[in-house]
Structures are given as structure tokens and as C-alpha cells.
Amino acid sequence: MIREIVQIGDPVLRKVCSPVSKFDGELCKLLDDMKDTLKDAEGAGLAAPQVGVPVRAVAVDVEEGYFEFINPVFVWQKGEQTGPEGCLSVRGKSGTVRRPDKVKIIFQDRKGDKFSLVARGFFARAVCHELDHLDGVIYTDKAENIRSEEE
Secondary structure, three states, X not given: OOOOXXXXXXXXXXXXXXXXXXXXXXXXXXXXXXXXXXXXXXXXEEEHHHHOOOEOEEEEEEOOEEEEEEEEEEEEEEOOEEEEEEEOOEEEEEEEEEEOOEEEEEEEOOOOOEEXXXXXXXXXXXXXXXXXXXXXXXXXXXXXXXXXXXX
């Protein structure tokens, strides 16, 4: 099911999200809905608070594939990249953001099993952007040169 994407100004986007503690059908439904919503919006990532649910779950859909990260935590970050970013919760705007070029995270899947992953380039940018949402941070907090897409 496609859910409504919460827009900037909604307080849920500024909350520090709670860890997922129950790996059940409700979580699976949330993740399935997030996947449908992300595909429909043609985005690179979506965090649970963006669909109004303040839990530590994100979906990332990039060239490397589709990923779900539950309770993700950075292990390390290396290098630097600067590039354009937008956000499904900040319609019509984009900005330039500095991010790590390479990151390693540990996370759980929808069953609660633990994994680690290294992401580079745009994949790392998407991971960082989505994990920021879990701590109430929006890319515009870090961006330079924020502009309307009409410009």
C-alpha cells in the first residue's frame, strides 16, 4: 500500500526515532508499504518517519539494489563527497550536501538477523541521508545553496 509522505513542518520528522524491538507482521507491513511508497515516488530512499512512523527503519533503492535497514548504526565513515540532494519530504527543493564517501553500518533485517554493509559513492550518500531522518535531521539542516527546482 502506498502511504502518504510526510512533508517538512510535520513534527514527526524532527523526532529521534525509537529502536524497532518487535520483528513481527506489523513491521513487515510497514516495510512492504515503504517499498511501495518509495517505488511510487521514484526516490532513492525513505525512512519510516517520512510515512509518519517514528521507528528506526529505512529503505534504500539505488543502483546496487533495494535494501532495508532496521536499527542501523554507523561503524565508520571515510572520505568525503559533495553533491546535490533532494528529499521526498521537502518537495520542490534541492541543495548541496557534504557527506562521507564510504560508510560501514551494522543493521538488522525484517527478521531481526544482524548484518553489516559497506556503501560507497551515491549509495553511501543515500544511506547517510536516510539515517539522518532517524535522528530528526533533514538534509536542509546541512545543505548549502538550497534552491527551488524551478530555478
